[in-house]
Amino acid sequence: MAGSIEHPIALGADREQVSLPLLGSVHEWVVTVDHKRLGMMYIGGGLVFFVIAGLQAATIRLQLAIPEAGIVAPQVFNRLLTVHGTAMVFLVGMPVLTGFLNYLVPLMIGARDLAFPRLNAFGFWLWLFGSLLLYFSYIGGDGLYGAGSAPDVGWFAYAPLTERAFSRGNSTDYWILSILLTSVGSTATAINLLTSIFCMRCEGMTLRKMPVLVWLAAVVSFLMCVALPPLSAAQIMLLLDRFLGAHFFDTQAGGSAILWQHFFWIFGHPEVYILVFPAFAFANEIIPVFSRKVIFGYSVMVAASCAIAIISLSVWAHHMFSVGMAPAGNAFFAASTMLVSVPTGIKIFNWIGTMWGGKIRFRVPMLFSVAFLVQFLIAGLTGIMLGVAPFDWQLTDTYFVVAHFHYVLIGAIIFMIFAAIYYWFPKATGKMLSERLGKWHFWLFLIGFHMTFDTMHFAGMRGMPRRIYTYQPGRGLDTLNLIESVGVIFQAAGVLILLINVIRSIRSGEPAGDDPWDAWTLEWSTSSPPPEYNFATLPVVRSRRPLWDLKHPEDPDWKYE
Amino acid sequence: MSAASAISTGAMNLGPVEPTTLPSRGRVGIVILILTETVFFSIFVAAYVFYIGKSLNGPRPKDVLAPPILNTICLLSSSITIVLAMRALQAGSIRSFGIWWLATLALGGEFMVGTAMEWHRLIYTEHLTIRTNLFGTTYYSLVGLHALHVTIGLILILLVMVFTMLGYMDRRHAERTDVLSWYWHFVDAVWVVVFITVYIIGR
Numbered sequence: 156m157a158g159s160i161e162h163p164i165a166l167g168a169d170r171e172q173v174s175l176p177l178l179g180s181v182h183e184w185v186v187t188v189d190h191k192r193l194g195m196m197y198i199g200g201g202l203v204f205f206v207i208a209g210l211q212a213a214t215i216r217l218q219l220a221i222p223e224a225g226i227v228a229p230q231v232f233n234r235l236l237t238v239h240g241t242a243m244v245f246l247v248g249m250p251v252l253t254g255f256l257n258y259l260v261p262l263m264i265g266a267r268d269l270a271f272p273r274l275n276a277f278g279f280w281l282w283l284f285g286s287l288l289l290y291f292s293y294i295g296g297d298g299l300y301g302a303g304s305a306p307d308v309g310w311f312a313y314a315p316l317t318e319r320a321f322s323r324g325n326s327t328d329y330w331i332l333s334i335l336l337t338s339v340g341s342t343a344t345a346i347n348l349l350t351s352i353f354c355m356r357c358e359g360m361t362l363r364k365m366p367v368l369v370w371l372a373a374v375v376s377f378l379m380c381v382a383l384p385p386l387s388a389a390q391i392m393l394l395l396d397r398f399l400g401a402h403f404f405d406t407q408a409g410g411s412a413i414l415w416q417h418f419f420w421i422f423g424h425p426e427v428y429i430l431v432f433p434a435f436a437f438a439n440e441i442i443p444v445f446s447r448k449v450i451f452g453y454s455v456m457v458a459a460s461c462a463i464a465i466i467s468l469s470v471w472a473h474h475m476f477s478v479g480m481a482p483a484g485n486a487f488f489a490a491s492t493m494l495v496s497v498p499t500g501i502k503i504f505n506w507i508g509t510m511w512g513g514k515i516r517f518r519v520p521m522l523f524s525v526a527f528l529v530q531f532l533i534a535g536l537t538g539i540m541l542g543v544a545p546f547d548w549q550l551t552d553t554y555f556v557v558a559h560f561h562y563v564l565i566g567a568i569i570f571m572i573f574a575a576i577y578y579w580f581p582k583a584t585g586k587m588l589s590e591r592l593g594k595w596h597f598w599l600f601l602i603g604f605h606m607t608f609d610t611m612h613f614a615g616m617r618g619m620p621r622r623i624y625t626y627q628p629g630r631g632l633d634t635l636n637l638i639e640s641v642g643v644i645f646q647a648a649g650v651l652i653l654l655i656n657v658i659r660s661i662r663s664g665e666p667a668g669d670d671p672w673d674a675w676t677l678e679w680s681t682s683s684p685p686p687e688y689n690f691a692t693l694p695v696v697r698s699r700r701p702l703w704d705l706k707h708p709e710d711p712d713w714k715y716e
Numbered sequence: 717m718s719a720a721s722a723i724s725t726g727a728m729n730l731g732p733v734e735p736t737t738l739p740s741r742g743r744v745g746i747v748i749l750i751l752t753e754t755v756f757f758s759i760f761v762a763a764y765v766f767y768i769g770k771s772l773n774g775p776r777p778k779d780v781l782a783p784p785i786l787n788t789i790c791l792l793s794s795s796i797t798i799v800l801a802m803r804a805l806q807a808g809s810i811r812s813f814g815i816w817w818l819a820t821l822a823l824g825g826e827f828m829v830g831t832a833m834e835w836h837r838l839i840y841t842e843h844l845t846i847r848t849n850l851f852g853t854t855y856y857s858l859v860g861l862h863a864l865h866v867t868i869g870l871i872l873i874l875l876v877m878v879f880t881m882l883g884y885m886d887r888r889h890a891e892r893t894d895v896l897s898w899y900w901h902f903v904d905a906v907w908v909v910v911f912i913t914v915y916i917i918g919r
Contacts, residue, residue: 270741342752350745359733380752388759395857400847403763403857409772409850418759697731704731713731 188272189687190261193279195583197254198576200283201247207290208242209650211235213643216607220640222628232624233307234326238289240310241330244426245337246286248568252433253344255575256372258583260348262678262685263366265357265694270350278343285336292329306330309622311423312393314404314415319397328397331390338383338390345379348372357677359696364716366676366699367450370457371436374464375429381468382425389418413478420471428467431531431563432460434571435502438524441578442506444674445521446513449712452505453699459498459505466495476547485544492542499535503528518672519593523574526601530566534559537612552622555615561608573600573653580657581671585683586664592656596649603645610635610642675700742895750902753865757906760861761913764854768918771849780842783915787830788907791866794823795904798897808887814880820900821877824870831863855914862910865903872896 184192215235218226227235257275261268269275289306296304306326308317317327352373356365393415395401402408404415443450450456472480472488480488506528515521537559541547550556573596581587614635619626626632670679677694678685680702698704698712768777801816835856838844846856876893879885885893 270745346745346748346752349748350741353744354738354741356736356738358736361734361736364734380748381755384752384756385759388756392760392763392857395846395853401853401857402847402850403853409767409770410853411766414763414766418763421759695733697733711731 188268188276190257190269190272190275191583191685191687191689193275194254194256194258196279197250197257197282200286201249201251201254204242204246204286205251206650208239208247209647211239211242213647215239216640216643218624219626219636221637222626222633224625227624229624230307233309233622234293234305236622237306237309237330238292241289241306241334242286243564244310244430245334246289248430248564249337249341250282250286251572252375252430252568253341253348255437255572255579256348256375256433257344259579259678260351260369260372261355262681262689263369263676264352264355264360265677265690265696266351266355267689267693269347270354271347274343274347278340278347281340281343282337285333285340288329288336289333292326292333296326296329297324311416311419313419314393314412315406315410317393317397317415318405328394331394331397335387335390338387341379342383342387345376345383349376349380352376357694357696363454364696364699367439367453367456368436368676371432371439371460374460375432375436378425378429378432378464378467382422382429385418386422389415389422392418413475416475416478417472420474421468423474424471425464425467427560427563428463430568432464434527434568435460437571437575437578438506438527440674440676441520441524441574442509444672445516445518445524446510447516448509448513449700450505451508451511452501455501456505459501462498463495463502466491466498470495470542473542473544473547476544477551489542489544493539496535496539496542503532503535518577519588519590519597520574520578522594522597523570523577526597527567527570527574530562530570530604534562534566537562550615552620553615554611554619554621557621558608558611558615561611565604565608570600573597576653578672579678580660581667582678582683582685584661584664585667586660587667587671588656588660588664592652592659596652596656599645599652600649603642603647603649606642606645607639608642610638614639670702673706675702677701680705740891742892743898746895746898750898753902753906757861757909760854760858761909764858764913764918767850767854771851773849775842775844775848775851777851777855777914777919780838780844781915781919783911784830784834787827787834788911790823790830791827791904791907794820794827795901797823798900802890802894802897805885805887805890805893810880810885813885814877817873817877817880821870821873824866824873824900827866828863828870831859858910859914862903862906865906869896869900869903873900 184196187193214227215232218224218232257269292305294304296306304326306312306329308322308327308330312327312330315321352365352369392401392403396403396405396410402410404410404412406412439450439456470488470491472484473492476485476488517525537555541550541556541559577588577593614632617631617635619632619636626636667683669681669683671683672679677696680694681690694701698716700712704711704713797816797819801813801820804810804813804816844852844855846852873896876885876896
């Protein structure tokens with residue numbers, strides 16, 4: 156920029172870059188407020204934690220591969236499963252998904268950045284340092300008591316186990332503070348996304364002309380704004396209990412342990428949708444492009460998403476059937492859980508309707524999306540089973556539940572994260588990922604996923620409880636558990652191939668061009684990678700598929716919408 | 717011609733562009749923040765209501781609590797003075813803006829002083845602390861959380877007051893100042909809920 160040459164700060168920055176190029180570029184990333192860089196830092200940071208928490212899961216499976224294995228001690232096992240669960244939700248799922256939304260929403264609405272770029276950077280650094288606190292607990296969790304390292308209270312940290320009397324040392328405090336910070340960061344991001352969607356859309360983009368991904372980004376931001384505060388509030392109460400001697404969850408002073416469960420799950424169940432909505436959003440963009448058709452039932456899709464968001468706020472106590480609520484409570488939460496499956500079913504039919512009669516191209520993003528469809532359906536069906544209170548009494552806290560939510564979290568969400576990586580990597584880097592390696596990644600991960608998590612359903616129905624660190628031989632669980640553990644090897648191999656693919660592509664991938672998939676939304680109209688200001692001149696749109704209009708001036712979409 | 721410039725100039729297709737009017741970022745942002753804070757407060761209110769009458773020992777609310785009428789009048793009037801201040805600012809009358817703004821600051825300040833005196837009495841005369849019983853736990857956390865929000869509001873109002881006295885305020889800042897006034901209205905509205913919960917239902 157010629158204009159800024161005389162500026163002393165700009166001169167200083169130039170000099171730094173000349174003498175220490177690495178430091179200069181690190182400095183650039185640290186001070187950035189660019190939504191694309193922050194998005195990539197969210198995704199990159201989240202994937203680092205994905206590998207760490209994945210290795211913890213692998214250790215858990217190693218311990219459970221054979222009965223009465225002595226690889227990790229029971230206390231270590233408890234810490235592993237607590238940190239694995241907490242990390243996968245708050246340090247992996249949330250940042251990777253909001254990272255994608257951060258990157259994509261301004262591009263898709265034709266804006267130069269989010270509404271509050273500095274707030275965006277603030278949210279990211281809050282998340283990063285909050286995340287580091289969770290793993291720092293392995294070093295600092297002792298406190299002065301010499302009482303254990305990392306948190307070992309489970310990812311939902313039920314009271315009164317988390318009270319000072321039962322959880323000495325600082326491990327639980329690290330759990331609270333880490334999640335409190337990342338939640339505040341996520342809330343800031345959600346406010347930012349929602350404000351951007353309301354206030355920053357380009358000319359011609361009315362609400363009904365937004366890409367479905369942007370609609371879902373709005374819905375998920377709304378959910379984050381109303382679902383994260385209950386967790387933060389409950390955690391502040393727990394901090395007051397632990398540090399000031401308050402009695403919120405102290406049963407000896409009349410406090411209620413059940414209240415924590417309510418507060419946690421008022422957050423906890425919408426959290427599932429906070430994680431799965433971005434996955435839906437990716438499917439809404441990827442499936443039409445690879446089926447060469449417009450999305451089937453745009454308005455219904457949006458309405459179903461809003462319905463799921465609203466209903467999901469009133470289903471939380473289906474996580475608590477076994478605490479002994481009144482029959483009316485059980486009936487209400489079972490019924491609302493059934494109800495949420497209706498709009499969810501509508502979405503699945505809409506995706507099938509989009510593929511129906513299309514010219515489907517089975518590139519890697521589409522492969523992951525199709526697997527997502529099937530697996531999400533199965534996850535939903537076991538969810539309905541668990542929503543029936545008497546069924547839940549039988550199978551709650553067994554591996555059936557573990558299988559169910561891993562089907563959602565991996566079978567739906569992680570699969571769609573992989574799809575999104577293959578789909579948008581060319582936009583972010585300008586290089587294609589290898590299709591051949593991508594297919595290896597897909598098939599290995601698919602086989603491994605089904606080996607591990609299909610079998611878990613059966614182990615659960617045979618009565619294997621959650622969270623146990625070992626089991627006895629000869630109870631019909633040996634073979635199932637061995638298969639589950641062997642599946643981990645396939646999944647790890649798949650992730651390793653993704654890593655190799657990314658490194659190879661950055662070094663010597665084939666150039667992607669602006670629009671490698673022949674897609675229709677605005678992010679593909681700018682260069683790959685996009686310039687810092689996204690668009691040289693702000694776009695003007697006339698339909699939901701502005702690039703289709705551009706490529707097919709003889710048959711534009713706006714004539715029919 | 718690249719796709720980017722083609723799509724913005726609209727050179728390739730000349731269909732109708734639907735007009736869009738977009739709201740201000742500041743106002744939308746504060747409304748969403750208020751939504752978030754509302755949920756945050758309602759969890760504390762829920763905990764308060766859930767624990768009414770469940771303390772295992774005294775002191776009990778009806779023995780020690782007196783409705784802080786003066787405090788309430790002051791805080792609620794500050795919503796009126798801030799509206800008058802905003803009207804003055806929008807009309808460009810900085811002097812009368814400053815007077816009403818100072819009045820808001822004073823009324824909010826009185827509320828905090830009143831709360832401090834109430835807490836001092838409860839702690840030193842009635843021997844009620846956050847660890848005494850469930851009433852103390854929920855009372856100090858809910859009222860304290862609201863007082864924290866009043867404090868944040870007062871700091872921001874003070875900041876604007878300093879700018880006004882240094883002569884930096886003019887009509888162009890009406891939009892941003894108005895966003896702050898929305899936050900202040902929210903803090904007042906929360907007090908109405910806290911007052912009803914703590915001093916009417918809870919007693």
